[in-house]
Amino acid sequence: MPGATLTASERVVPHAGRVLIVDDSAVARAVIGRAIDSSPEYKVAGSVSTAQAALSFLQTEAVDFILLDIEMPGVDGLTALPDIIAAAPRAKVIVVSSGTDDRGSSTVQALAMGAVDRVSKPTLGGLAGGFSRRLLDKLAELGADLAPLSSPVAASPLPRPIAGPTAPDYPAGFDPAAYEIVAIGASTGGIHALSSLLRALPVDMQLPILITQHLPGSFMPYFAAQVAVLAGRPCDVAVDCMRVRPGRVILAPGDAHIRCVRLSDRSASIRLVRDFAASGCMPSVDPMLASVARVFGPGALAVMLSGMGRDGAEGARLVRDAGGCVLAQDRATSVVWGMPGAVDGIAAAFLDPETIGRLIAGCRKK
CATH class of the missing domain: 3.40.50.2300 (Response regulator)
Incomplete structure (x- = not known):
């Protein structure tokens, strides 16, 4: 990736x-x-x-x-x-x-x-x-953080089941009634983290979700199908002028960044752009988060999952500065803590993906 x-x-x-x-x-x-x-x-x-x-x-x-x-x-x-x-x-x-x-x-x-x-x-x-x-x-x-191996590690127990509908304690600055959209950025190790997050969402959750995951364009139809199953809601690969609708997921395609724009009826739609991103990534998380901050302001909830490099750090800062909230995957569960680590000092909390999903599940659209 x-x-x-x-x-x-x-x-x-x-x-x-x-x-x-x-x-x-x-x-x-x-x-x-x-x-x-x-x-x-x-x-x-x-x-x-x-x-x-x-x-x-x-x-x-x-x-x-x-x-x-x-x-x-x-x-x-x-x-x-x-x-x-x-x-x-x-x-x-x-x-x-x-x-x-x-x-x-x-x-x-x-x-x-x-x-x-x-x-x-x-x-x-x-x-x-x-x-x-x-x-x-x-x-x-x-493998930059490899530690010595002395012996085989005993098999882990099966993953613990997702907790019930009660949301975890809210981190400081997190307002479950404030958010109008969720924007998620991920790269290496992010698909597995995303699957844990999405499985924690109730099928009737109405917040729209935008995802920029570093993947080649040829993988996107398969990724969209996988996300739709995991999230229990429709998922589309973004095309230009696609409407942002409640209860749906939109993925950045492999060959373009996604940006939100506000429409005259106060709804929002997607624009595809192919400008150079400072991170060098295509698609890049930064343009998505920057536009979400501009359009939704304090109604923006950004999530940074496992990934290499710093893509998304600048966009996350803009979300925070606009009054929105940034959550990031914790180091212990990240395959690579580059992208989550880059928002240290910006994120309201560092949590495992399942807990982030349960926090999002507690949000209700205005």
Whole structure:
């Protein structure tokens, strides 16, 4: 996902990151293994051809990263993903599949289920070179805070159920009766966080929701379908002049930023813009939040979820300065705390995604 890439001098890895490769192709495993072993910062801890072999390996070995091919015979990677995450809760699962370029549905599902990112695997003839560099850069982005692993970590208990309808204590500056719109920004690790947040929303909640998630445009139809299921409400990929309507979700497309404009009847609509954003991201969270601050003022509620870099920090400041509220994902639950950490001093509170969802669930549109 778009974001800042660490240079070699910026990477601080206390130990060589241990990587498990799960791919049914022996050639792919060999090429990926050579790419990993070419860097002193990483080592191949294991290389297996099936999901079941991966689970057996994880019973006795601890790893930092799992490179998971989704398209495997027998038990495919997507089906095995929940068990793999439970077996290695500290590991970061990266989807590495030839299907990530043109068949995004499975990849989006994997990201919603807990995979942290994806790398597109080209044909076997193109596995070296550019792919190797992209893979190592991805590991560097996700592994800058690696801590030593001493032993396998016991499987985590199943996620706790979402609490009942009672909202959590409101943070200072949060007024559940004030907000007219929710605008959410996310990048690496954000889809899984977003799924937790959306599941906490009641189906009858009427606040419109805008989302800018760093994803390629080809993934957006699948992402919209996934969000609609998770949120229990219609979800559309934004087109120019689309109306902002109660109870609906609008996603920024992969090739444009979204901005809100006020209409003569006091409603709002979306404009697509492709101007350069200071963050370098396309789409960028900043234009969305800046326009929400301008149009809705104190009625704006901004949410910053896991992601690399600082995209959204300037827009979040504008929301706060306009009288709105900013909530951000806490460090403990963020895959990457770059974007949430960038709003430290701006956000009213840092919370886990489920709690943020329950706060939003307590809001009522004016």
